[in-house]
Amino acid sequence: QVQLVDSGGGVVQPGGSLRLSCAASGFTFISYGMHWVRQSPGKGLEWVAFILYDGNSKYYADSVKGRFTISRDNSKNTVYLQMNSLRPEDTAVYYCAKDRAAVGFDFDYWGQGTLVTVSS
Amino acid sequence: EIVLTQSPATLSLSPGEGATLSCRASQSISRFLAWYQQKPGQAPRLLIYDASNRATGIPARFSGSGSGTDFTLTISSLEPEDFAVYYCQQRTDWPPLTFGGGTKVEIK
Numbered sequence: 001q002v003q004l005v006d007s008g009g010g011v012v013q014p015g016g017s018l019r020l021s022c023a024a025s026g027f028t029f030i031s032y033g034m035h036w037v038r039q040s041p042g043k044g045l046e047w048v049a050f051i052l053y054d055g056n057s058k059y060y061a062d063s064v065k066g067r068f069t070i071s072r073d074n075s076k077n078t079v080y081l082q083m084n085s086l087r088p089e090d091t092a093v094y095y096c097a098k099d100r101a102a103v104g105f106d107f108d109y110w111g112q113g114t115l116v117t118v119s120s
Numbered sequence: 121e122i123v124l125t126q127s128p129a130t131l132s133l134s135p136g137e138g139a140t141l142s143c144r145a146s147q148s149i150s151r152f153l154a155w156y157q158q159k160p161g162q163a164p165r166l167l168i169y170d171a172s173n174r175a176t177g178i179p180a181r182f183s184g185s186g187s188g189t190d191f192t193l194t195i196s197s198l199e200p201e202d203f204a205v206y207y208c209q210q211r212t213d214w215p216p217l218t219f220g221g222g223t224k225v226e227i228k
Binding site: 035044045046047050059060061062095100104105106107108109110111112113 | 214
């Protein structure tokens with residue numbers, strides 16, 4: 001069965017960096033785009049970033065553009081989110097999510113989420 | 121950016137009752153709308169994609185309809201496990217992919 005396991009969250013000071021990982025299994029990873037979606041405490045969902053199945057196209061929300069980088073290692077079935085210059089407003093649970101189709105832009109499976117807290 | 125507005129913010133109902141949730145887009149999104157269910161402490165779960173297609177394993181009491189700017193998620197008869205927050209999401213005009221603010225279905 002499809003499984004996505006998010007990891008790498010923690011507490012970081014403003015201006016700091018963190019790298020999140022999402023280990024995938026149970027499907028042909030190289031065939032699907034992958035996303036990161038976040039949810040601030042008590043708030044709604046915000047799409048953060050997308051990477052195409054081959055890693056050649058990436059898209060970002062304006063709120064993170066220039067600070068976050070999405071990448072993937074298809075040999076390890078893992079997608080990453082490198083987060084730099086973190087701000088308090090980046091505090092959220094971060095979920096990786098599998099694209100429903102090769103390029104579908106909705107999300108049929110989600111990781112369990114990893115909490116990022118940006119605070120001094 | 122396409123803005124999705126969900127209503128009502130909260131729906132108070134009893135088990136066995138039907139629920140009707142609305143999602144309105146700021147411009148036409150054809151039928152490219154999905155619905156998700158989220159329970160406390162859990163990740164969202166895909167219920168409906170492309171306005172009316174049930175995702176794998178989703179019970180038939182969940183149905184979606186609509187096109188253009190107005191969409192509806194209907195739960196025909198609420199089961200205890202259906203009390204949760206529901207989000208809509210569009211995939212027509214991106215980036216960014218956008219979500220609605222959510223509708224909480226709570227037990228009356």
